[in-house]
Amino acid sequence: MAETKKYWKGIEELTNSETMEKLRANEFGEVSTEDFLGDKEKLSESSTTRRDFLKYMGFSTAAATLAACEAPIVESIPYVVTPEEVIPGIPDFYATSFYDGHDYASIIVKTREGRPIKVENNTEAGINGGANARVHASVLNLYDATRLQQPMINGEKAAWSDLDAALGKELAAANGKQVVFLTSTVLSPTTKKLIKAFGAQYANFKHVSFDPFSYSGKLDAIAAAKGKRALPMYKFQHADVIVGVGADFLGDWIGQGVSADYASRRKPGKKMSRHIQFEANMSLTGASADKRHKIRASEMGATLVGLHNEIAALKGAAKLAGGASNAQVKAAAKELVKAGSKALVVSGSNSADIEAVTISINDLLGNGGTTIDYTTRTYFRQGDDKAMTALIADMNSGKVGALLIDNLNPAYVLAGNTKFAKGMEKVGTTVYFSEKNDETAQLCKYVCAKHNYLESWGDAKPADGIYSLQQPVIRPLFDTRQMEGCLLKWMGGTQNYYDYLTANWNTGILGGTRWDKALHDGVYTSTLGTMVVAETPEEPGFIERIFGTEEAEETNNTAYSASAAAGRLVSIKPKDFDLSFYRKAGMGVGNLANNPWLQELPDPITRVTWDNYLTISAADALELGLKNWTESNGALDGDRVNLKANGRMLENVPVLIQPGQAKGTLGLAVGYGRKGAGKVANGVGVNAYAVMDGTHEITGATISKVEEGYHEFACSQLAHTMMGRKIVNETSLDTYLNGDPAKWNEKMFFETHKGPLSAEETNLWDDFDHQTGHMWNMSIDLNLCNGCGACVIACHSENNVPVVGKEEMRINRNMHWLRIDRYYSSDMTEEKAEEEGVGVIDKFDQMEDPSANPEVVFQPVMCQHCNHAPCETVCPVAATTHSSEGLNHMTYNRCIGTRYCANNCPYKVRRFNWFQYSENPGRFGLNYSMNDDLGRMVLNPDVTVRARGVMEKCSMCIQRTQAGKLAAKRKGEPLKDGAIKTACQQACDTGAIVFGDVNNTDSQVFALKQDKRMYHLLEEVGTQPSVFYQTKVRNRA
């Protein structure tokens, strides 16, 4: 408890004199206008006339102008000795790995003059080569000035030598009691080895893994059924039919990145997969599904049992007792059985029972080895909830002498568990490895300031036979150490972690291949023949630990058998509301919360930024009288509720009505409501962990409306539907395969004096010559886009896009060059209106409302680079002009800010700098990527930072096209297709975005332009865009 001391500024304040009171009331010595203009007499006496005033004014303006003419002296300071690899102006790329305890990705980091400025996908990675939005944004967290800059003891800044000495003594004293190392899942084989070696010094050492968004139950069930407590490798690329039950595998699931594999089968054609989703919240995965069914979260188990039984019936196998079945489940079962071993059923949840039934279903389908590989395991989400519970009990009973915590913020993720905080007080020595002075750091005695991942050495073994390396790409910015370095130091050795790592790799992992090569590639795939991995022997499995080795087999058959699990699942009775916790694309579990790019990334589904909220179905909202409404300035507001769940209360939670939310269910995202993450994240949203108890979905939650006040959202898209227009062209697979493209992808024709002409041929003006040289075009495949938002962050990072903050976002002054529009289908259509004779006003009224269970489409929209651009013709100063390469150029220094262009743009992709967003820390300090010296290191030096009052928009990464062309010119060879990738294209691991030169007939983009799915957005306007889309095809059975 902090003391509430009162500080006074001087003795006058203490004695509370009259002068002090006056001074306080008028702090800035302001004089009212009345005071100096009201006195007519004095005014008439004054010798200053209006003419004089104008003279002074003119003089000072002229003087200021003249003073500005003097050019400042600019210093140019070269290196004293240039590092070998640095040529100023040319980026270097390093392969490394990102892992923060939750997200893992194999990445390439782009550095300029030694500063990491961008994260890119490592296309050579065997697993998780496609980084998500958070990983793409993680480079900014390196430059967070609120990072810990030196270690701390008892909350005071300390020196490493003091910490080493004091802690060494305490750790030695703790020996005898339990010494516990608490981490999230450790992916690194070398770190595991080191922790083990460190533990060997203590008589009673334990390593406990715990994940914030745990899949412990799932792993327990897998361990019981398949013998090893590790996730199988899911192979969506082999799946003809996929049924997901509450599994958001395209958003955030078990750690394995499956979106690229999934997308490889989503291209329309005979091999397109079929995807059916059962879920309560509207997730990214549900949005991409061919068919989405709403179920209550508490019905997940019963639905799975029902599915099991339907499949069993078709296959003639034994059924499980109970289970809910209906036509939807029956249909899904039929399709699964038809696909046989090429079917895949996946479930979410932390429940062992749900996984036990899921395993049983997959076994029935016989897909082991094809779509699920139980022999090649992945090692994400290894956390063990039961071990954590045991640890908290031990802490409270005073058995724990020392607790070391790494890569986990338990005080935050266990916010609802009061026992943890109490237990911490009873632990003798608490050590915390952290980059931030966060919630846990405030409870720990020793806080070891940790390197950022971009400053650290490390490795990872995400799956059997697949390894990756992490290498520092910048020298540590602060007086920090990486966790492994601390352990080695405390073990008394002189070896640094780099030597330890290389030694472990050379002896254990590489098996004779070269370290340099592995480091260069960032990934290393161990072939089975040479797999001589000297790993530490497996710890006894979960069952063995709980029940002892002999009983393990028996327990396997009983406690975690599908029948026992099914029995428990069908007995769950929904009560009040079901509450499903979920992870947002931008926030995940909240590890990188203090990142303005991520906070401002619109949620792909709700399009809300800077917030979390309770999602509720329209029907429930109507019953409870909960509303969302829009202000006259276009801002979204909503009611607030008090949420009671797990016996705990969360107050003033905003409510957002979510189409597609199952009735009787609520959704709440974790990762918000921070207190110790830093100025960006603190106070944004509510902390869902406070009412979460490890399980991902609970029943029996209640809400009550807060009558006082309302919540202000910052929502970037208020229009939910397309209002019957062809913004996203969509068709079914059947129509695509058998129908006439002229019908399902209708082209516009205009009546002219030359006869009907297509939009491409109808011109008011002379054509540009687009046959000579390059003609840049971009194709966006709406079938492959799952809305994940990685491209938006990549664009942010590449193009120095400013963050505007919640207030500005609220009134739609967002600056994203690339946005991903989300549209819901509506029950009302043109055809239906005609059939039923609905009037025009009613029709449009109803069209505005999305269906209760809508189909969802995502559409990335950036500047369409029109070849007849409406913006170009209205610019009074020719600041936006057309290029011979098909791009629409925007010249910032020429722009005077009339905003005519934005008004005339049919796509609404132009962004206006309403304020000075950079170097304006007073107002936009939250956007530290532009407003403090450290943050500004992340800026891309090849792209101008725009000033106030100018228009900006997507340039199609012109800095990249120019650089790509130059590279070809320097080599003296023709430009190869694929040599230039835009930032959004590079970030898209599903390959939805393809950029290239359509004048090169061998290019991928040329082929895509000839595709029968190709259409231009708002083609009828006649803008002839350089960006085109591929029709969305849904595999409707």
Added chain:
Amino acid sequence: MKNRFIQRYSKALIVFLFSVLSTLAYGQEISGDAANGKTLFNANCASCHKLDKKAIGPALGDVTERRSTEWLVKWIVNNAELRASGDEEAIAIFEEYNGSVMPAFPGLSEQDVMDILVYTVEGQKKAAPEEAGTGAVAGGEPVEPDNTVPLLILGAILAFLVYLLVTVKNTLKRVQGQPTTSLAEDANIITRTALKNPKIVTLLTILIAIVFFQQLYIALMSVGISEKYQPSQPIKFSHELHAGQNQIDCNYCHYGARKGKHSNIPSAGVCMNCHMQVQEGPKYGTEEIAKIYAAVGWDPETYQYIEGYEQKPIKWIRIHNLPDLAYFNHSQHVTAGQIACQTCHGPIQEMEEVYQYSSLTMGWCVNCHRETQVQVKSNDYYTEMHEKLKEKYGEDAQITVEMIGGLECGKCHY
């Protein structure tokens, strides 16, 4: 037979000569051509030896006094052989210089060696007065031709002529019996008459206005243009010496210009490639070069980097300041465009102190883009484009940067 005899004879003669010379070694009885010696010294020895002080190898100014000529010849022609023969002196000197290997010079004849040795003696003698000479000149800036005196003389002549004219006029008037007027009175009358004439007044007003507005225009158009900007740099580095006299390729120091956006200012480490040996310049002596050593922490005495030295980067003053809103890439122009550095930077090889040669205005850029031809023929990148351009502009058309989109805003502004 005769040849062999002569050979043998000459050998014997040389041996004899040497033995005679060796007795006189410390007495400086060597003769040769000092001029040839200087050429040979500069070509073969100067990279490691100086006359007056230690460099990589010992100072050679007084070497003839320290060593016997015979020994010197053996050492210079093949020092390894001499060391191998077990010569103690040779081994001692080799070890004194940390085993730095001096190459063998089998190409040098005995007379060449003599010439060099003569030069070491003569050169050392000359060095002293030369130094005094340079000291006097040093610091003298290149003097601009001073026009004050001739102008003053001209002015005086003019004033004298006016005086003469007035005197003549007044004399004539006196002769005619008219009243004389002074020069001031004359001027007064003429001005008054002129100002009363509205035509003249109008003309004058227009003239003054034209001059005023023209000057104003020139002044305003030069705002922000730093042509001829010539700041003084922290080190008096002479491009005239390095690029002009020594013919060092621009890309040796500014290696980034070929590869990337920046033509980088070389790091002090690059300077050290040469200045590890060249410790003295012709103009400022050791003073300026010492600044490089201060930056990198090099001790010219011990020929070593100082351990644990805190390196101080050299803060050059940037001359060419393009605003951030314009993207300029050197390699685009130097490598792809094959433009010589001098096109934009002027006669850099003649500049003692660099100044901004070009205006760096957008008009200047655009003009060049209109006129400069693209390397369409020698660069395969352009091959396909060139075919299309030929269709458009004709078979023999000169393809300028403008024709391939070099004037489009977004090519430089993004």
